Amino acid sequence: MKVVIAGASTSGLFAAYLLAKAGVEVEVYERAAMLDPAVRTLIVTDKINEVLGFVPHEIILNEVKHIDLFSKSRSSKMELGRPDLIIAREKLILMLARMSQEAGVKISLKRRFLSFASGQNGVAVRYKDLETGEDKREKVDYLIGADGVYSAVAKAASYNGHLQTALLQARIKLPKEVSRDTYQVWFDRERTKYFYWLIPESDDIAAVGLIADDARQAGASLKSFLAERGWQPLEYQSSKVPMHKYEYSARVKEVSPRVFLVGDSTAQVKVTTVGGVVTGFRGVRAVVEAILQGKSVGEESRSLKRELDLHLLVRKILDGFSDADYDLLIDFIEGQLKHVLSTVTRDDLAMMYLRLVASQPRLVMLGAKGLLRGIG
Ligand SMILES: Cc1cc2nc3c(=O)[nH]c(=O)nc-3n(C[C@H](O)[C@H](O)[C@H](O)COP(=O)(O)OP(=O)(O)OC[C@H]3O[C@@H](n4cnc5c(N)ncnc54)[C@H](O)[C@@H]3O)c2cc1C
Structure with missing residues (x-):
């Protein structure tokens, strides 16, 4: 089995690593001429350790x-x-690149994904070799789009962007x-x-x-x-x-049974904080499991979608908040909410939300007011 992944950044390289470790032949197409990611300081919850399956000491x-x-x-x-x-995002990318290459992944630079045609038994991937300028085709078993916010894979599947x-x-x-x-x-x-x-x-x-x-x-x-x-x-x-938007698929988007999208290419981003690394990795895990088991994406992707939807609801509530509402929220936090907020991470918002409401029912009123103004 061969899988092509478009995009050698956090989501694409994590997918490549997991698949190669499971014995799959993987090639990553990256349009850039070298893996020299821009410096970006990121904050993530410690859920990253659980999703990666190890503690990434060298990037902290x-x-x-x-x-x-x-x-x-x-x-x-x-x-x-x-x-x-x-x-450090650049260290995360270089670490995942090294780990995937050690697991046997081929990273092909200066290779821009262009389009695909999907059939029952495979996917024909078209790409441009940016070294020679030639258009080329390759037939593989699966294609994963991990090519970011302007995803060409999503566009090739007729999505209109995010x-x-x-x-x-x-x-x-x-x-x-x-x-x-x-x-x-x-x-x-x-x-x-x-x-x-x-x-x-x-x-x-x-x-x-x-x-x-x-x-x-x-x-x-x-x-x-x-x-x-x-x-x-x-x-x-x-x-x-x-x-993220509610209508962005009930699951990790499956644009055809053999084409998947992960990370920013399918807006796996918490819209409260605009954090996308851990949620992108969760999307990767769901897709890798589907490919390895030869079935559709399952519970992990539904639970990710529920989490992203909840962040969207909270975002709509906060959009309607005034400065006075934020003052009130901080009063609540100083009261009984501190304990809940300090024990549940932003990557488990559903759990946090239930515990918050149980400890401070007046939050529901504040939230309803914000929601009415936010969507009004
Ligand atoms: C300034 C800033 C701060 C942020 N802070 C945080 C934070 O604190 N915490 C957090 O969790 N998230 C944060 N984010 C969001 C997070 O960085 C992204 O959600 C995450 O990096 C997305 O990774 P990705 O691999 O899905 O996509 P990307 O990192 O966008 O990677 C896409 C890759 O695909 C390649 N590519 C694109 N098109 C093609 C093509 N046609 N063919 C081949 N290759 C292609 C690109 O060159 C790139 O390498 C921040 C974002 C920004 C901009």
Whole structure:
């Protein structure tokens, strides 16, 4: 059996590694000329260890044990039961590339996926060899699209692309008043309906960022936020991130029985925080299991879809929040919610949601109000 994967980044290389380890012949097409991923500071929950199946020590820059939350007139400090991990995306990609090559994966650079034709017994994949300019075809058993937000595999399957949001981060010198083991989140409705964050990478460096509906707005808001605090940007990291939607398939998208999509190519992103690494890996596990067992994607993909849908509902609620609602939310957190929030990770939102509502029923009213305004 041979599987072609389009895209040599986090999702594609993790899929390649798992399949090759199970004895499958795997080739990864990557359009770039070399594996030299852009530096990007990421924060993930420790669920990454469970999903990867090991602790990726070499990519961990820092562990954070506390969160400081700020609204217009309130603040709260929370201790996390299980620290979040600050990781370097470029190290994650190079680690997965090395592991997959050791497991026998062939990574073909300068190879751009163009289109596919799917039949009962296989998939004909068309690609451009960017070295020679030639169009070529290869017949394989399965194709996995892991080619990111502008996925050519998704387009070849007649999908119309995703809703997108702009994510912008600046690396700065870690401010003296911020401790290395604490990350900070600010809710400020005038500037963003999402939030600003500061993630300490080391004793010296932190990443400060925000999500916005478009890149220009993100740039202007981040610059004024940094200037107000006297923080100098050392460099910027930015890109578009796809946003999950309810109608994006009830499962990991199966565009044909032999073609699958994973990661950003099918918007496996939590729209509350725009985190896509762990959810992309969960999508990979579901697809790998389906390929190895020769069947449709199963419970893991349904549970991922439920989780992503719940994040979308929470996003719609938060979209309707005013600064006063965030103040109230922080009051609730200072009350009985701290314990729940510190024991359940963002990657288990369904569980967190049930426990939150049980411990603070007035949250339902606050949520309903936000939802009405958010969709109104
Ligand atoms: C600034 C920033 C900060 C972020 N912070 C976080 C965070 O803190 N936590 C978190 O969980 N997530 C975060 N994310 C989101 C996360 O980075 C993405 O969800 C994740 O990296 C997606 O990985 P992927 O492998 O699915 O896609 P990508 O990383 O986009 O990879 C797609 C790959 O496909 C290749 N490719 C594209 N088209 C073709 C083609 N036609 N043929 C062959 N190859 C092709 C590309 O060159 C690329 O290598 C952040 C994103 C940004 C932009």
